[in-house]
Amino acid sequence: MTEAMAEKITPRSQDFSQWYQDIVLNARLADYSPVKGCMVIRPNGYSIWERIQQDLDRRIKKSGARNAYFPLFIPESFLKKEAEHVEGFAPQCAVVTYAGAKDLEEKLVVRPTSETIINSMFAKWIQSYRDLPLMINQWANVVRWEMRTRLFLRTTEFLWQEGHTCHATPDEAEAETRQMLTVYKEFAEEVLAMPVLPGMKSESEKFAGALRTYSIEAMMQDKKALQAGTSHNLASNFAQAFETKFLDSDGKQKLVHQTSWGVSTRLIGGMIMTHSDDKGLVLPPRLAATHVVIVPIMANAEAKPRVLEAADKLAAAIAETPEARKLPYEIGVLVDKDETKQPGWKFFEHEMTGTPIRIEIGPRDLEKSTAVVVRRDIGKKEFISLEAIPAWVSQNLAAMQKELLEKARAFREANTFELPGGTAGYAEFKSKIESGGFFMAAWCQSKDCEAKVKEDTKATIRCLPLDSAYMPISEHGKGCMVCGSTEKTVRTVFARAY
Amino acid sequence: MTEAMAEKITPRSQDFSQWYQDIVLNARLADYSPVKGCMVIRPNGYSIWERIQQDLDRRIKKSGARNAYFPLFIPESFLKKEAEHVEGFAPQCAVVTYAGAKDLEEKLVVRPTSETIINSMFAKWIQSYRDLPLMINQWANVVRWEMRTRLFLRTTEFLWQEGHTCHATPDEAEAETRQMLTVYKEFAEEVLAMPVLPGMKSESEKFAGALRTYSIEAMMQDKKALQAGTSHNLASNFAQAFETKFLDSDGKQKLVHQTSWGVSTRLIGGMIMTHSDDKGLVLPPRLAATHVVIVPIMANAEAKPRVLEAADKLAAAIAETPEARKLPYEIGVLVDKDETKQPGWKFFEHEMTGTPIRIEIGPRDLEKSTAVVVRRDIGKKEFISLEAIPAWVSQNLAAMQKELLEKARAFREANTFELPGGTAGYAEFKSKIESGGFFMAAWCQSKDCEAKVKEDTKATIRCLPLDSAYMPISEHGKGCMVCGSTEKTVRTVFARAY
Numbered sequence: 001m002t003e004a005m006a007e008k009i010t011p012r013s014q015d016f017s018q019w020y021q022d023i024v025l026n027a028r029l030a031d032y033s034p035v036k037g038c039m040v041i042r043p044n045g046y047s048i049w050e051r052i053q054q055d056l057d058r059r060i061k062k063s064g065a066r067n068a069y070f071p072l073f074i075p076e077s078f079l080k081k082e083a084e085h086v087e088g089f090a091p092q093c094a095v096v097t098y099a100g101a102k103d104l105e106e107k108l109v110v111r112p113t114s115e116t117i118i119n120s121m122f123a124k125w126i127q128s129y130r131d132l133p134l135m136i137n138q139w140a141n142v143v144r145w146e147m148r149t150r151l152f153l154r155t156t157e158f159l160w161q162e163g164h165t166c167h168a169t170p171d172e173a174e175a176e177t178r179q180m181l182t183v184y185k186e187f188a189e190e191v192l193a194m195p196v197l198p199g200m201k202s203e204s205e206k207f208a209g210a211l212r213t214y215s216i217e218a219m220m221q222d223k224k225a226l227q228a229g230t231s232h233n234l235a236s237n238f239a240q241a242f243e244t245k246f247l248d249s250d251g252k253q254k255l256v257h258q259t260s261w262g263v264s265t266r267l268i269g270g271m272i273m274t275h276s277d278d279k280g281l282v283l284p285p286r287l288a289a290t291h292v293v294i295v296p297i298m299a300n301a302e303a304k305p306r307v308l309e310a311a312d313k314l315a316a317a318i319a320e321t322p323e324a325r326k327l328p329y330e331i332g333v334l335v336d337k338d339e340t341k342q343p344g345w346k347f348f349e350h351e352m353t354g355t356p357i358r359i360e361i362g363p364r365d366l367e368k369s370t371a372v373v374v375r376r377d378i379g380k381k382e383f384i385s386l387e388a389i390p391a392w393v394s395q396n397l398a399a400m401q402k403e404l405l406e407k408a409r410a411f412r413e414a415n416t417f418e419l420p421g422g423t424a425g426y427a428e429f430k431s432k433i434e435s436g437g438f439f440m441a442a443w444c445q446s447k448d449c450e451a452k453v454k455e456d457t458k459a460t461i462r463c464l465p466l467d468s469a470y471m472p473i474s475e476h477g478k479g480c481m482v483c484g485s486t487e488k489t490v491r492t493v494f495a496r497a498y
Numbered sequence: 499m500t501e502a503m504a505e506k507i508t509p510r511s512q513d514f515s516q517w518y519q520d521i522v523l524n525a526r527l528a529d530y531s532p533v534k535g536c537m538v539i540r541p542n543g544y545s546i547w548e549r550i551q552q553d554l555d556r557r558i559k560k561s562g563a564r565n566a567y568f569p570l571f572i573p574e575s576f577l578k579k580e581a582e583h584v585e586g587f588a589p590q591c592a593v594v595t596y597a598g599a600k601d602l603e604e605k606l607v608v609r610p611t612s613e614t615i616i617n618s619m620f621a622k623w624i625q626s627y628r629d630l631p632l633m634i635n636q637w638a639n640v641v642r643w644e645m646r647t648r649l650f651l652r653t654t655e656f657l658w659q660e661g662h663t664c665h666a667t668p669d670e671a672e673a674e675t676r677q678m679l680t681v682y683k684e685f686a687e688e689v690l691a692m693p694v695l696p697g698m699k700s701e702s703e704k705f706a707g708a709l710r711t712y713s714i715e716a717m718m719q720d721k722k723a724l725q726a727g728t729s730h731n732l733a734s735n736f737a738q739a740f741e742t743k744f745l746d747s748d749g750k751q752k753l754v755h756q757t758s759w760g761v762s763t764r765l766i767g768g769m770i771m772t773h774s775d776d777k778g779l780v781l782p783p784r785l786a787a788t789h790v791v792i793v794p795i796m797a798n799a800e801a802k803p804r805v806l807e808a809a810d811k812l813a814a815a816i817a818e819t820p821e822a823r824k825l826p827y828e829i830g831v832l833v834d835k836d837e838t839k840q841p842g843w844k845f846f847e848h849e850m851t852g853t854p855i856r857i858e859i860g861p862r863d864l865e866k867s868t869a870v871v872v873r874r875d876i877g878k879k880e881f882i883s884l885e886a887i888p889a890w891v892s893q894n895l896a897a898m899q900k901e902l903l904e905k906a907r908a909f910r911e912a913n914t915f916e917l918p919g920g921t922a923g924y925a926e927f928k929s930k931i932e933s934g935g936f937f938m939a940a941w942c943q944s945k946d947c948e949a950k951v952k953e954d955t956k957a958t959i960r961c962l963p964l965d966s967a968y969m970p971i972s973e974h975g976k977g978c979m980v981c982g983s984t985e986k987t988v989r990t991v992f993a994r995a996y
Binding site (some may be wrong): 031050069070072090091092098108146147 | 529531533536538540541545567570572573576589590592594599608615622628634638639641643838
C-alpha cells in the first residue's frame, strides 16, 4: 500500500509537469471538471485559498480599499469602449447570447476583468474631489477562454481579487500602483514563502488598456518564471471611455486617474511549484489548516488507551504552550486515530498533503517519555522529550516558514545570471537559456528585439526590475544584447515563463 | 441640509416598497447596475455580507462540511439529466453559446444552482461507504433570469452558499436536511435578530428535483412573508441521474442519499425589512463594522483640542473595557472628525447607515464629565458620565441585539392568526388577508385547494410548520379551510410573500 502510494508521484527530475499534476491530484487540491478548462478546487485546495484570502484581505483593507461586488455580466458595448482593452480580451471572452428562454438584445460577456463595468458605476458615484481617492476591491470569479490549461496555473475560470481605485492626480495613481505591488510582494514572501521580483512589464506584455503594468515574478523549481500578481496604472484610459470625472477644488471638471491590481488562485500553483518535493505537497505553515499530525502507534490492544491518552494530552499541550502565541495563527493539531489505516499509510498520506509537522508516539516512546518528530520540509526523524515538544513545535513552525523562503530565495539567486553588456550577452544567453533561470540583460526597449528573443529562445521579458542593484551600469551601458544599440537601454529580466 | 436628507426616505406607512428602496440606496448598501436585474453591492452592503459569511461559515464548518469550489458553467446536458430539475430551472437560465470567438459544441448554462455539476464530481470521488458522509459547501455567485427584480430580495445574479451532502441512508439525509434548517434558524435569530418559522414546503413550492424542501420563513414589517433559507432532502434523485453510487459494507452497490441547502444575499434584504425605520437602516450590532460613532461638537477653535482629546480617550476606553470581552465581536469605534460636515449632518448620516450607538461630546459636556448617548433602535438621548460610558456601550450593544429579536418576534406574534377549522376559516382568512400576517389554517394537501387560495387572495402556503404547538387538533381536525375535507388535513401557514 505504502509503496503503491509513493509511486503515484512522478519525480521532478523525470517530468516536472507531470510531477506538478501528480501533486495537485494526489494531495486532492483540485480536480479536472467535465467543463473544458475549468477545474474543481477540492477542500484541501480551497482551504489554502481561504488562508490566502484572509491574510491578503486584511492587507488590502489596511491599504484603504473596501470590498464590494459588481455584476458577473458585462454588456458587450462596454468592453468595446476602450480600444486596446477589447482588442486584448475579446478573443478570450465567453458570451451569453440568450437568457430566460429569449435571445438577448445585447450580448453579455462573462467578466474577464471588471474595469469597464466598475467604471460605469464610478462615473455615477464620483462627483467631487472630496469623493477621491475611491478604493474598491472585489473577490470574484472571472472567465478567460484559454486554449491550453493547467490546474491552478491557467484555467478558463479562476478565482481572484481585483482592486480598482480612482485618484485626483497621476502621481497618486502611480503611487497606489506601486504600493499595491509592494503589498503583493510582502504577502507572497511572508505568507507563501515565495520570493518574488517586482518590476515593470514591457509594452507588449502590459495589461490591455493600461498605461503601465507592474508585476511580481517568481521562479519555480524548474527555473521557469511565474507571473504571480500584477498592478496596473490605467491613467485616464477607462475614465475617458466612461466619462469618470470629478469637480476639482479649482472648479474644473477633470478625469480621474485609475489603478487596478489582482492576484488569483494561480498563487496556489506557484506556491506548490516553489516548495513541494517528490513525496508530495510542502505547505508553508501559514497556509496550513492542520499544522501537526500526531500518529499514535497502537501496537496492541493493551497499549492503545495509554498511547491515545498521551497523544491527546500532547495535542492539548502543543496548542496551549505560551510559545504558540508568537505565531500569527492558531496551531491546528490532529490526532489521527483512524484504526482502519496503518501508521505507514498515515505517514505517506500526511507527507502527500503537506502537514508541516508529524509526531509519532508509541508504547516504547512512552516508556522513555519521548516521541518522534519530523518536519515535512526536512524529513529527518528526531527523538524529543514529550515535555519539550510543545515549544519545539512552535519554534519549528516559525523556522519552517522562514527557511522555506530562504531556501527558495537561495535557489533563485543561484539561477539568476547577469549577462555581459552588448551582443556578447546574447551569445551567452542562447547557450544557457535551455537550462532555465532568470537572465539580467540590457535591452534597447524595441519591440523587434523583444520579438526576436522570443522567436529564438521562447523566453520573454519578465520585467524591468525595480531594484536597480541588478546589473551595474558598466555592463548595461554596453548596449542591447540583441542589436547592440546603446540608446535607451534598460536592465531587463528575461526567462521562459508559465 | 438636514431636512433635505430626512426627506429622502419615504415613510413605511406611505409606500413600503419605496421606503425599502430608499433605505438601500441612501444607506449606500447597493445600487442598480447597467445590466438588467443585476445589482452592485456597495461597500456598506458588502460589509454586512462579510459578517454574515464569517459567522455562518463557522457554523457550517462545525456541522462537518468543508468548503470547495465548482465551475460556474454547467453543460446543458447535465441540467437535463434530472427531469423535474430542468423543468424548474430551464426557463431561468442564462446560456453561453460562444466562447474564445467560436460557437461551443455544447452550450454552457451559467449555474442557477450546482446539484448537477457537483454530482458529476461526487460520482467520481465516492467509492465506498467509508467515503460517506461527504459534506461540501460552496460560497459562490449564481444566476437566475428574473422578470421582476428588487435589490437584494430578487436579483438576476446573487451571492449565496450552497451545501451539498451525500449519505449512506435516507434517515441520515433527512437528519442532515433538518439539522441545517436548525443551523439557519439559529443563525437568523442570533445574528440577524430575525425570527423565523421553520417548516416544510408544499409539493408545489418545493425545489425542482427534491423529495422534500424545508424553509425558514420570516415576517417583514409590512406583514408579508420572506423565505429566508431552504434545505432540501434530494433523496437519490440526482444520484440516480449521475450514478453517484457507493459500495456498502454489505458488499452491494447503492445510490447515495443527498441534501442541499442554501441562503443568499436575500438575507440582507430580509434583515433591512425586519428592523429598519423611517430614519434609515437599523443594523443588529453583530452585523455592524462600526458599532459606535463619537461626534465631537467643536463649537469653537479654543474648545476643539480638548474635545478631540476627550473623544479619542473615550473611544479607546470603549474598545478596551472588560465588559467588551463578553461580546462576540470587537467593538468598532469611529471618532467622526470630518470638519467639512456639521454635527447635525453626521447625526443623520449615521442614522441612515445604521450605526448602533451615537455619542455626542462637546465643551459643555466635558465640564460636567458627561456625554450624550443615543441608541439607534430607541433614539432616546441620555446624559451619561464619561466614566460609565464604556460599560454602558457594551451592555447596550448586547441589549440591542437581543431586543431587536424580541421586538420582531412580538410583531410576528401579534400578526399571526389562528383560523377556525373548516370552511369558516376561509371566510375569516379572506376578510383578513388584505391587512397581512401569517395565517395558521388547516389544509387537505390538495393542489386544487392550494391553487384556489392563491387565485382568490394571492397568498401562498409558506410552510407546514415543524412546531406543532400551532393550532390545536380540535380546530384543525374540523377540516380544510377551502374544501372542508377532514382527510389528510395538516397545519399550514398561509401568507402573501416576497
